[in-house]
Amino acid sequence: MLIQTTFQPAELYEAVHELIRMAYPKHDLTREESPSADVKLHIQRDIDGQQVFFNGWIITGDQRTARKESYPLDVTEGDERRRHINRLTRRFAYDLLVEHTGHSINSYGILTGMRPVKLVHRMLERGISPIQIREQLRNDFRMSPEKADLIIEVASNNYPFIVKGPQAYNTIGLYVGIPFCPTRCYYCSFPGAVYQPGDSLRSFLTALVREMEGISQCLKETGRTVQSIYIGGGTPTVLSEDELDQLFNHLHRLFISPATLEITVEAGRPDTLSPMKLRLLKDAGASRICINPQTMNNETLAKIGRAHDREGVVRSVNWAREADFRQINMDLIVGLPDEGRQDYQHTAEDILKLAPENITVHTLAVKRGSRMAEQEGRESVGERIKTVQDGLAMMETLFRESSYKPYYLYRQKYMQASMENVGYSLPGHFCLYNINMIEEKQTIIGIGGGAASKFVNPSDGGLKSFYNPKNPVAYAESVDRLIAAKVDNLKTVH
């Protein structure tokens, strides 16, 4: 199926193509004239002084929908004017698509980005009340009432924990990427390395320490401290006890100070854990640990290539409690192969019995490069969208009934129109790193394999991203260049 799109000016494509894809998920888009196209769409925009005019139509077979609108441009200059025109353009395209298709195309309305909560933060900063924000989200952004309420709730919950004032300049979050896993999950597109017991990690760990030293030096020179640390991957707990011990010694020597409020270790796979390893992590200073079942159904766990079962998850959580971890996160995925309502309910109820302080609910996004995308195609979740939506709604109800609050939220590419990933937390256990990283309010320095850095300029909200190679060999070979690039960025945004 093909959809032909024509725009005047041509740059309108950038503003609206994601909305068109949401309305026609199974169509390919072309910007060429194509007589055989199943759908033809045209939008024209003219700006005349303080007025903007839109004219557009869509044709499918015998059905033709046309719209014409004009708006005064009360915002007269700069970035604000550009944003305003862009928003009107998207809204025009959205209304045209909804009228033609006869149904809502995105419960987030004209918002297609990954971080819808940021918009609410900007409004809160401008002193707009939650009631007015809701009205704007509904009327100007065409959001559904449920999603408008959800993002306002998330923003209100996490706003007090966002770094502000001098803290936004003087503190950073540190991400340490250990790109090794014991096996590769069926849905994973992260091309790190599969770790075999006995493999030598020496060259990777040597490069990691070198990068830690280079970044630490720059943080000292620019007067910054580390507020939160997140050791992620991959699966960092593939490292031996001795390697983890050394990693923490370096973190204490180079980054950890009284200003460091939180240290998370992603211990994603129960099959990499032992009571001794968990005790070591706690004694070394880890305050938060993630034990990620994804599902509590053993059949599914086997299907998705995870070398652990439900019982292993329960055992690991008990070991973590015995090691005195007071903040445990558990990740779940809704949309795994062959799972339905009963499976979601079983997983949610089983998790609630373990009473983790944080639960993160992901909607499966089938990414290019995963075995799942190769074998089932990227639309495989789309076909069971209703079951996935019901599963998400049921989990939300169960978690809210048990006092969990949604406190961060993000969307992903390839995610279905009405879905998102949501971090839930019991009161008093919000993860600082996740909030400030997702809301892009604090500079995050990513070191290690596959680590992403985000350099935030608090004075103008400017943002620059930088990625380390995921492959451990490529990472080790390029570490000096990676340090130099990050130091440059850190000095620029200071």
Ligand code: SF4
């Ligand atoms: S644990 Fe995470 S990074 Fe490792 S293979 Fe599974 S999805 Fe990929």
